[in-house]
Amino acid sequence: MWSIISVLVENKPGVLFKITNLFRSRNYNIDSISVGITENPEVSRMTITTEADEKQLSQIMKQLEKLIDTLEVKLLDEKKSVYRELVMMKLKVSKPTDIKEITDLANAFKCDVHDVRKSSIIIEITATPDRVSALVDLVKGYGILEMARTGICALARGGYENEG
């Protein structure tokens, strides 16, 4: 079961290490992790996605809560949250018409296009993992030279902040 866990933590050195070390030492899996400061500069939000069965997920939540530097641990329901990942892909441009085709695809997916060159082009998409996969499938024929992903970033929808 793919799950999104949102964790508020103390914004201080070593906390990311404690979280990732917890996953490693208890043999849990981190699918993606993104970290950033929140509206309160003393607090960071980590968004962790993981593959785990129900029992394991419950343990992950409890072990995260047990850490003294975590302030809040929530499981986000996909339907009651907004979640996105930012992905950049540098695609190979083999012939001049590729640029037009890729730009059209990018527009259809509401992507930004950057760094258009004779032999390569960078597209940037911010979307759910499903849409990202769909785009990856469509563009991989051109040749993906490099890819960078931020991992999932998520917030509960208005009115659902206290669930999970």
Place this chain on the structure above:
Amino acid sequence: MEKISGARSLMIALEKEGVEIAFGLPGGANLPIYDELYKSNIRHVLVRHEQSASHMADGFGRVSRRPGVCFATSGPGATNIVTGIATAQADSAPMVAITGQVPSKMIGRDAFQESDIIGITNPIVKYAFQPMSPGEVPEVVKKAFYIASTGRPGPVLIDIPKDVQQNEAEVHFPSEVKIRGYHPWVDPDVTQIERATEMLLSAERPIILAGGGVIISSAFAELQSIAELLMIPVVTTFKGKGSFPENHPLSLGPIGMHGHAEANKMMTEADCVLACGSRFSDRSVGTFEEFERNLKIIHMDVDPAEIGKNQTTNVAVVGDVKTSLRIMVKMLIQKAIKRNGESAWAKRVKETKDYYRENLKIHPHPLAASKVLKKLREVLPAQSIVTTEVGQHQMWASLFFDVIHPGTFFSSTGLGTMGWGFPAAIGAKAAKPDVPVLDIAGEGSFNMTENSLAVSVLEDLPVIVFLLNNFTLGMVAQWQRTFYDRRMIGVDLKNCPDYVKVAEAYGAQGIRATTLDEIGKAVQTAIKSNVATVIDIPIDPQEDVLPFVAPGTSLKDMILPS
């Protein structure tokens, strides 16, 4: 406000926490701390190896139920206490370990005696601090003691760079601290306790499983009340050994890999268990799936992460075990429930207990472990504190040495640290100087920290090492006999050294006891003389610990002596 150094404020903060004794060994990176220790009222116990300092602090902490304190320098000093920290963490023992670190500007430059002890200990501490300015020290110490001693206790590390020890700052000593992400005490949910009580009352074959949490929270009286009101038999985990008087008619003793036969048997026949302060370790319950089959589990624990970790729980009560049990006792009294022990289950329990106590075969040797340990029980006053090392002697202690006074038996049950028992006994003696303290030891374990004899002798912390000497790493030998077709390798200690001479070399008393009578007299001599004593007891290297639940099997597959 006057400016004081980080080392000075450390010492003031420790004194404010009521610290009177600390175990340690100085080195380059903690000399400023030691210089302040020189001026303070805190008693310093000099060890011969930092690992022993951490075990002494652990033993002190378990007995006094206040964090034990140990000091080590940076680098190897710090890494030497890693085993002690891991041991304390595995057994939820309160400890504050204070290490020196290279100066902050040298951190990360692979300086002499630099080790990233914060990183190294991350998975085995309850929390770790590294104050980077002297002004932080008082609050760090306050928080460290608060974290180490509350909720589920555990070890806390404070790693202080040398310049932070030396530099001065204006400091403020807080009288209390709050940590927003730490909520150690949760009030137990009364509705859950009601559900638990109903479940226990409606069970046909109820049993109580008492774990280490009962000892940590001192819930002895509450536990005994519930058992007696409901006439429910009590089994314990090995860590919970002695949470219930083992001479009580309802006591069945520890369950587990080397549990009492009657305890394992009744555990597998029960239909409902009230587990108090237990984490359902594999050594206690065998295979998880088999243990929970046809068993309703009520789980009381202060640590929410233990609920559902190893066993599926029917009713969970999160909170201090003593508080939860006290509420349950009140409910039973209000309902005017007092059972008489005439049920079919109570009869079955009694029959089983009597059967196993009368019919289990005893190892045919004049110094069989059961005879030796029963002799020890006869002569050792009930209020004495007993620690153990790790191995066969430890499991024999579990089987044959009855703990009468709750909370007088301590062992490295979780990590299984050989060499723990002797220094921990010295720490225990420091916490309770008025009672005899005895370490039930094997020579393989004793070898590992025997240089603490110097500490026991010179620091006037006399403990008794009751050495069941089979000249072998006995538990490993037993597994090689049992599972590896008697291919014995790496277990023969060849009767070296002579432990009587070792004791004497350190200025301790060494007594070799070769009959039950001599053993009894040796223990009495040791108690009376009040000097550190090693009693060397040559036992049969061929004796196995039985009953035995082989690893990966369930309690019902228990192997009995044949």
